[in-house]
Amino acid sequence: MIFNSPALSYSLLAPILIILAGALIGVLIEAFVGKARRPVVQLSVALGSLVLALVQVIRIRNLSSTTAAMGSVVIDGPGLLFQCAILIVAVISIFLIADQDNFTSSAAALPGSDEERQATQSGTVLTEIYPLTLFAVAGMLLFPIASDLITLFVALEVLSLPLYLMAGLSRHRRLASQEAALKYFLLGAFSSAFFLFGAAYLYGYAGTVSFAGIHAALVGGTGNDVILLLGIAFVAIGLLFKVGAVPFHAWSPDVYQGAPTPITGFMAAATKVAAFGAMLRLFYTVLAEAQWQWRPFFMVIAIITMIFGSLVAISQRDVKRMLAYSSIAHAGFLLTGVIALNKAGLEASIYYLFAYGVATVGAFGIVTLVRDSSGEVSDLNRWAGLGKRSPWVASAFAFFLLAFAGIPLTSGFIGKFAIFSAAYESGATAVVIVGVLSSVIAAFFYIRVIVLMFFTDATEDGTSVVIPSILTRLTILISLVITVALGVFPSPLLDFIKPLAIFIR
Amino acid sequence: MNSANYLYLSALLFTIGAVGVVIRRNAIVVFMCVELMLNAANLSFVTFSRINGNLDGQIVAFFTMVVAACEVVVGLAIIVTIYRSRRSASVDDANLLKR
Numbered sequence: 001m002i003f004n005s006p007a008l009s010y011s012l013l014a015p016i017l018i019i020l021a022g023a024l025i026g027v028l029i030e031a032f033v034g035k036a037r038r039p040v041v042q043l044s045v046a047l048g049s050l051v052l053a054l055v056q057v058i059r060i061r062n063l064s065s066t067t068a069a070m071g072s073v074v075i076d077g078p079g080l081l082f083q084c085a086i087l088i089v090a091v092i093s094i095f096l097i098a099d100q101d102n103f104t105s106s107a108a109a110l111p112g113s114d115e116e117r118q119a120t121q122s123g124t125v126l127t128e129i130y131p132l133t134l135f136a137v138a139g140m141l142l143f144p145i146a147s148d149l150i151t152l153f154v155a156l157e158v159l160s161l162p163l164y165l166m167a168g169l170s171r172h173r174r175l176a177s178q179e180a181a182l183k184y185f186l187l188g189a190f191s192s193a194f195f196l197f198g199a200a201y202l203y204g205y206a207g208t209v210s211f212a213g214i215h216a217a218l219v220g221g222t223g224n225d226v227i228l229l230l231g232i233a234f235v236a237i238g239l240l241f242k243v244g245a246v247p248f249h250a251w252s253p254d255v256y257q258g259a260p261t262p263i264t265g266f267m268a269a270a271t272k273v274a275a276f277g278a279m280l281r282l283f284y285t286v287l288a289e290a291q292w293q294w295r296p297f298f299m300v301i302a303i304i305t306m307i308f309g310s311l312v313a314i315s316q317r318d319v320k321r322m323l324a325y326s327s328i329a330h331a332g333f334l335l336t337g338v339i340a341l342n343k344a345g346l347e348a349s350i351y352y353l354f355a356y357g358v359a360t361v362g363a364f365g366i367v368t369l370v371r372d373s374s375g376e377v378s379d380l381n382r383w384a385g386l387g388k389r390s391p392w393v394a395s396a397f398a399f400f401l402l403a404f405a406g407i408p409l410t411s412g413f414i415g416k417f418a419i420f421s422a423a424y425e426s427g428a429t430a431v432v433i434v435g436v437l438s439s440v441i442a443a444f445f446y447i448r449v450i451v452l453m454f455f456t457d458a459t460e461d462g463t464s465v466v467i468p469s470i471l472t473r474l475t476i477l478i479s480l481v482i483t484v485a486l487g488v489f490p491s492p493l494l495d496f497i498k499p500l501a502i503f504i505r
Numbered sequence: 506m507n508s509a510n511y512l513y514l515s516a517l518l519f520t521i522g523a524v525g526v527v528i529r530r531n532a533i534v535v536f537m538c539v540e541l542m543l544n545a546a547n548l549s550f551v552t553f554s555r556i557n558g559n560l561d562g563q564i565v566a567f568f569t570m571v572v573a574a575c576e577v578v579v580g581l582a583i584i585v586t587i588y589r590s591r592r593s594a595s596v597d598d599a600n601l602l603k604r
Binding site for chain 2: 107108110149153154157161168173174175176179180181182183186193194196197199201203204207208209253254257258
């Protein structure tokens with residue numbers, strides 16, 4: 001028996017390999033570097049590998065290849081743009097994650113036990129968070145460029161498993177945080193089982209797991225249509241769960257609320273980019289010929305997701321839950337980009353994902369700042385009058401909310417406009433009408449928070465804005481600058497995306 | 506023997522798993538039901554591999570086993586932590602996060 005060694009083009013795979021190497025070094029640092037120096041060393045390794053990977057992605061931006069890893073991944077313009085967006089979001093959030101105040105000092109200790117108190121007093125910090133973040137980022141980088149079902153499934157798990165753990169590491173309200181981890185894990189595993197079952201049926205239909213093979217079988221059209229439909233439906237359920245579309249959204253408000261806020265921001269932004277990247281590739285390239293089977297289904301999902309997310313967000317009294325429902329509504333807006341199924345839709349989705357991701361990390365960065373003696377205050381009523389006490393923080397938050405709402409001169413407006421006009425071009429008029437209407441509903445609750453912060457009198461209940469550390473300040477400033485820049489000068493990025501946004505098969 | 510029967514069996518196992526996830530209350534049992542669903546998917550892969558006459562499906566089955574093992578590590582860690590802090594692994598007791 002002869003084994004041939006696989007031909008890998010390392011320079012094209014380098015971004016993922018750099019991140020994985022950084023994560024493994026991080027695990028070694030946990031074992032061999034002294035406690036006192038660990039946080040600094042871990043942060044530099046994590047930041048260094050993210051930046052190196054970003055530089056490498058930018059260097060290879062004009063290359064494309066379907067054989068980079070024996071047909072398991074495909075390197076092309078959209079894939080590299082998604083990787084770029086994920087890495088930028090990860091760089092911004094790593095500063096927020098580095099602000100160790102948000103994580104428990106000892107994840108294994110019982111909440112409220114002496115062991116936990118001792119660990120906190122001795123100044124122990126949880127540095128395992130960095131390798132976990134890097135492993136999740138590696139999975140996210142692989143997810144949108146995967147071009148067979150095995151790679152797609154493995155990438156899905158590599159990105160999810162660290163996130164399940166990270167959701168349970170909050171310092172304050174640890175029971176709620178552990179509960180969030182449990183819910184995220186059980187529902188996440190449930191949805192990956194659906195995904196895998198669907199993948200089995202796609203394989204059964206096409207006789208191969210590669211995307212190109214499935215596409216060829218679809219074009220040939222000789223297979224069993226029932227098997228194909230089951231496959232598409234179950235794979236779609238798995239992916240829709242990851243982006244939090246209704247009716248697969250049940251986990252997201254609880255997890256957003258319970259997880260440590262920096263992790264919520266990172267997860268909300270980066271997972272969305274990765275999952276929509278994979279979804280766009282799958283439905284634009286592989287299943288485009290079966291659009292009569294899945295587009296009506298997706299239109300219904302998009303419509304109920306947009307309406308449900310916007311309506312339920314209105315009644316939320318907790319800022320993290322409100323942002324969770326707003327992210328559900330945004331998942332609906334992004335689904336219109338998948339439905340559009342044209343080049344404009346792809347460009348708009350990439351722009352939207354990047355703009356939304358950056359603004360999300362910034363908004364959650366600000367949520368970490370509003371505290372009382374027992375930790376973060378996420379009850380919206382206690383945010384009243386924040387604009388009078390700390391005008392800068394409140395204005396920044398207001399700006400991110402306006403970007404979410406899609407007010408002109410913010411990045412959100414350009415994204416929404418582009419994605420809706422692409423969907424309109426493709427003839428999905430009903431979806432666009434519902435989209436515009438639910439944007440109006442959504443604008444209502446974003447503006448309500450702004451009114452609450454600036455035009456309501458504060459109650460004296462010990463809620464205050466802490467002076468942000470230099471790291472948190474970096475996160476918020478970078479997100480703010482990018483959001484403003486994308487809103488005022490969107491054309492450089494749009495022009496950058498345009499020639500690159502072509503999927504290759 | 507007709508290989509379609511294995512597909513029916515796998516669909517049945519998958520359904521039992523999915524129903525179990527929805528109606529069982531103990532986190533460990535819910536998790537076992539998820540594992541049952543993964544194994545049902547594995548059985549489908551192997552059956553389709555036989556029907557299609559190539560080995561891709563069997564390779565996927567190996568990958569699934571590895572991934573399922575990783576999931577057990579992470580999942581049990583989370584379930585054990587929550588059991589230690591609450592003395593209960595019931596998913597109904599986990600209800601702090603409601604508004």
